[in-house]
Amino acid sequence: MKHLFSTLLLSIAIISQAQMSDTEIDKKVDSLLSAMTLAEKVGQTNMYNGPWEFTGPVPQDENSQLKADNIKKGYVGGMINVLTAKGTREAQRMAVENSRLGIPLIFGYDVIHGYKTMLPVPIGQASSWDFDGVKKGAQLAARETAASGVHWTFSPMIDVSYDARWGRIMEGAGEDPYLTSVMAKAWIEGYQGDDLSDPLTIAACAKHFAGYAFAEAGRDYNTADVSSQTLYNVILPPFKAAVEAGAATFMNSFNDVSGVPATADDYLQREILKGKWGFEGFMVSDWGSIGEIMTHGVARDSAHAGELAFTAGSDMDMESRIYEFYLADLVGSGTISEDLLDDAVSRILRIKYKLGLFDDPYRYSNESLEKSEVFSAKNKEIAKGIARSSMVLLKNEGALLPLNKTVKSIAVIGQLANSKDVPLGNWRAQAVANSAVSLEEGIRNAVDSKTKVTFAQGYTLTKGRRDFIHELTWVDDQGEGFEEAIEVAKSAEVVVLALGEDCYQTGEGRSQADIGLKGQQLELFLRVMEVNPNVVVVLMNGRPLAIPEVATKAPAILETWFGGSEAGNAIADILFGNYNPSGKLPVSFPHHVGQEPLHYDRKRTGRPVTNEFDNGLVFWSHYTDMTNEALFPFGHGLSYSSFEYDDLNLTPTEDGVMVNVKVSNVSELAGKETVQVYIWDKVASLSQPIKRLVDFKQVSIAAGDSQQITFTLTKEDLGFYTNNYEFVVEDGEFEIMVGTSSRDHIKQSIDLTF
Ligand code: BGC
Numbered sequence: 001m002k003h004l005f006s007t008l009l010l011s012i013a014i015i016s017q018a019q020m021s022d023t024e025i026d027k028k029v030d031s032l033l034s035a036m037t038l039a040e041k042v043g044q045t046n047m048y049n050g051p052w053e054f055t056g057p058v059p060q061d062e063n064s065q066l067k068a069d070n071i072k073k074g075y076v077g078g079m080i081n082v083l084t085a086k087g088t089r090e091a092q093r094m095a096v097e098n099s100r101l102g103i104p105l106i107f108g109y110d111v112i113h114g115y116k117t118m119l120p121v122p123i124g125q126a127s128s129w130d131f132d133g134v135k136k137g138a139q140l141a142a143r144e145t146a147a148s149g150v151h152w153t154f155s156p157m158i159d160v161s162y163d164a165r166w167g168r169i170m171e172g173a174g175e176d177p178y179l180t181s182v183m184a185k186a187w188i189e190g191y192q193g194d195d196l197s198d199p200l201t202i203a204a205c206a207k208h209f210a211g212y213a214f215a216e217a218g219r220d221y222n223t224a225d226v227s228s229q230t231l232y233n234v235i236l237p238p239f240k241a242a243v244e245a246g247a248a249t250f251m252n253s254f255n256d257v258s259g260v261p262a263t264a265d266d267y268l269q270r271e272i273l274k275g276k277w278g279f280e281g282f283m284v285s286d287w288g289s290i291g292e293i294m295t296h297g298v299a300r301d302s303a304h305a306g307e308l309a310f311t312a313g314s315d316m317d318m319e320s321r322i323y324e325f326y327l328a329d330l331v332g333s334g335t336i337s338e339d340l341l342d343d344a345v346s347r348i349l350r351i352k353y354k355l356g357l358f359d360d361p362y363r364y365s366n367e368s369l370e371k372s373e374v375f376s377a378k379n380k381e382i383a384k385g386i387a388r389s390s391m392v393l394l395k396n397e398g399a400l401l402p403l404n405k406t407v408k409s410i411a412v413i414g415q416l417a418n419s420k421d422v423p424l425g426n427w428r429a430q431a432v433a434n435s436a437v438s439l440e441e442g443i444r445n446a447v448d449s450k451t452k453v454t455f456a457q458g459y460t461l462t463k464g465r466r467d468f469i470h471e472l473t474w475v476d477d478q479g480e481g482f483e484e485a486i487e488v489a490k491s492a493e494v495v496v497l498a499l500g501e502d503c504y505q506t507g508e509g510r511s512q513a514d515i516g517l518k519g520q521q522l523e524l525f526l527r528v529m530e531v532n533p534n535v536v537v538v539l540m541n542g543r544p545l546a547i548p549e550v551a552t553k554a555p556a557i558l559e560t561w562f563g564g565s566e567a568g569n570a571i572a573d574i575l576f577g578n579y580n581p582s583g584k585l586p587v588s589f590p591h592h593v594g595q596e597p598l599h600y601d602r603k604r605t606g607r608p609v610t611n612e613f614d615n616g617l618v619f620w621s622h623y624t625d626m627t628n629e630a631l632f633p634f635g636h637g638l639s640y641s642s643f644e645y646d647d648l649n650l651t652p653t654e655d656g657v658m659v660n661v662k663v664s665n666v667s668e669l670a671g672k673e674t675v676q677v678y679i680w681d682k683v684a685s686l687s688q689p690i691k692r693l694v695d696f697k698q699v700s701i702a703a704g705d706s707q708q709i710t711f712t713l714t715k716e717d718l719g720f721y722t723n724n725y726e727f728v729v730e731d732g733e734f735e736i737m738v739g740t741s742s743r744d745h746i747k748q749s750i751d752l753t754f
Pocket residue numbers: 055056110154207286287508
C-alpha cells in the first residue's frame with residue numbers, strides 16, 4: 001500500500017511545479033485528498049513549533065518525542081521556527097521519508113524586516129513611500145530566508161494603527177489605509193515574486209486579520225472596539241489589497257471585535273475574506289489564539305474552541321494544539337463536516353504545491369546558497385540603500401544639515417549613538433546581536449581623517465538582558481554621564497545627539513502609556529543645547545514620540561527609526577549630504593500622549609476647529625490645554641532641496657477627476673519629492689474624513705526644474721464603504737488637496753457627478 005502511494009506521489013512530482021496551472025494543482029490536490037485518512041487530513045491543519053525559539057507562551061504539554069512521532073506519521077502540516085538548510089532538511093526528511101503519503105512540511109518563520117541582513121523596521125520602510133525599494137527589501141529577505149530552508153514568512157503586518165502607545169505600530173506601515181495597501185502589495189510581491197516555486201521566493205502571510213491594532217488604549221492584546229466605518233474603510237482595505245496582490249496565506253489575530261474573537265470570526269474569515277474577496281490561500285491562527293477563545297470567555301473548553309475556530313475558517317492551528325487533539329472527533333461526530341475539513345486541507349496542500357514542495361521537498365534547503373546569500377556584502381549594500389530612503393528629515397533650521405565632511409570636530413552623544421544592537425530593531429529573526437553599524441561608526445567612516453570625533457554616552461536607558469521575550473530593566477540614571485557629555489559638546493563644532501528608544505521598547509507586548517523620552521534624555525538634550533546650539537538630533541525609535549521640547553529647540557532632527565544592519569552608514573550618508581533625504585512620515589507625531597489615538601484623516605465633527613467655533617468659548621472639539629494638531633503631521637518630511645507647488649488644475653473625467661499640478665525644485669540641489677493627493681468628500685450620506693490620502697507619486701526633480709504631475713482619480717478613490725459593506729460613490733463637491741504633507745498643500749474644489 002505504502003509503495004502504491006509513493007508511486008502516486010512520484011508521478012505527481014515529475015511535472016515541474018513552475019509549469020503547473022492552478023487547475024492542474026487543483027487536480028493533484030483532489031487526488032491526494034482522496035487518498036488521505038481523517039487523521040492525515042487533520043495533520044495538515046496542525047503546526048508545531050520547532051526547537052529553536054519560542055515566540056509566545058510555551059504550551060504546557062510540550063513533548064518532543066510525541067512531536068517527532070507525529071511528524072513521522074504524517075500528522076503535522078507545518079512547523080514554525082525550524083531554521084537553516086540543514087535543520088529544515090532534517091525535519092523535512094522525518095516527514096517525507098517516514099509518513100505514509102510523504103507530504104512535505106511547510107516551514108514558517110517571522111521574517112519581519114529581514115532574515116539576517118536587517119532592513120529598517122517596517123514603519124521605517126513605509127517612511128520611504130517607495131514601492132520599488134520596499135519590494136526590493138522583501139526580495140532580499142525572501143532570498144536569505146529561502147536559502148535557509150524556510151518557505152513562509154509571517155509578514156507583512158498590515159494593521160493600520162492610530163495609536164503610538166501600541167508597541168507593534170513599529171511592525172506596520174502606519175496610520176493610513178492607502179499607504180498601507182501600497183506597502184502590502186510591495187511586501188507581498190517582493191516575498192513571493194512571480195512564481196512561488198522559485199527557490200528564492202517565499203510565501204507571504206498578511207496579518208493580523210483583523211482589528212488587532214485597535215486594541216483599546218493601545219494596550220497589546222486588548223479588546224478592539226471598532227465601528228463598521230473603521231472596519232470597512234480603514235482596517236480592511238490593506239487586507240483586500242493583500243488578496244489582490246496574491247498573498248498565499250493570512251493570519252488572524254488575538255483580539256475580539258464586537259465580542260467575537262477574530263480567530264472565531266466567521267463573518268471576517270469566511271464571508272468576507274474567503275467569500276466576497278475570493279481568497280484561495282489558507283488562514284493560520286495566531287500563536288495559541290484558538291485556545292485563547294476560551295480565555296476570551298467565548299468557548300467552554302478546547303473542543304468548543306476548536307469547533308468555533310475551524311467553522312469560522314481558521315485552517316491551521318499555530319501552537320494551541322487543539323486541532324491536533326480535537327478536530328478528528330469533531331469531524332467524526334459530525335459537529336464539523338468533512339467537506340469543511342477538505343476545504344482547509346486543500347488550501348494548505350495547494351500552497352505546498354505552489355511552493356514546489358511536492359516536486360522537491362528539499363528544494364529550499366541549500367547549504368551553498370545559504371552560505372553565499374545570507375548576510376552577503378551585496379545584501380548589506382541593498383539594505384543600506386533602503387535604510388537611507390526610510391529616514392525622515394523632520395526639521396532643518398538654518399540649513400544646519402548637511403554637515404561639511406571637513407568639519408573640525410563632532411561630539412557624538414548618547415547611549416543609542418554607539419549601540420551596534422539597537423538599530424537592528426525588535427523581531428530581528430536571525431540577526432546577530434551587536435551586528436549593526438552604529439551611528440558613531442557610521443560617522444567615523446564618513447568624515448575626513450582630520451575631523452575629531454568624540455563620543456560620550458550621556459545617558460543610560462536599560463541594563464542587563466535585552467531580548468524579544470523579557471521585560472526591559474530600566475536604569476535609575478541620575479545624570480552620571482552629563483558632565484562628560486557636556487564637556488565633549490562644549491568643545492565640538494557640532495553635536496550629533498542620539499535620542500529615542502531601546503529597540504525592545506517596541507514590538508509585541510511592548511505597549512507604553514508614556515511615549516516621551518525615557519530616563520535622562522530630555523534633561524541631557526536641554527543641557528547640551530545650553531553649551532552648544534549646533535545640535536543635530538538623530539532619533540531612533542519604533543513609534544511616534546511625543547517630543548515637543550526637542551521639536552521646538554533642536555535646529556535639526558533626523559528620524560532614523562531602527563535602520564537595520566547598515567543604519568550607521570545610512571545615517572551618515574544623510575548627515576553629510578551623500579544622500580538627499582526623501583522619507584515622509586507614515587504616522588502623526590503627537591505633542592502629548594493624551595492626543596492618542598491620533599491620525600490625520602479624522603472626521604470633522606459637529607463642532608470642528610474653525611474660526612467659527614474657536615471664539616473664546618469652550619463649546620468645540622478641542623483640548624483646553626493642547627492643540628488638536630500633530631507635532632509632525634502624517635506625510636511630513638523635508639529634503640535638502642525645496643519644492644513649490646502651483647497651477648493645480650482639476651478636470652472631470654467619465655468616472656472621476658484628473659488632477660494636474662506643477663511641482664518645482666526651487667533649490668540648487670536635485671531632489672526627490674513625494675507628491676501627495678488628499679480628498680475630502682464634503683457632503684456625503686455618512687460623515688467623511690476631512691482629508692484622506694488617495695494617491696501619491698515620487699518624482700526626482702533637477703535643481704531649478706519643474707515637473708507637471710498628473711493623477712487620475714477614479715470612483716475607486718473617491719468612494720467609500722457604507723455600514724453594510726457596500727462601496728458607494730456619491731455626487732457632490734470634493735475638495736482635492738495636493739502637496740508635500742497632509743498639512744502643507746494647495747487645494748481646489750470640484751463638483752462631480754458619477
Ligand atoms: C504574533 C504573530 C507571530 C506569531 C509567531 C505571535 O505572538 O502575534 O505576529 O507571527 O507570534 O511567532
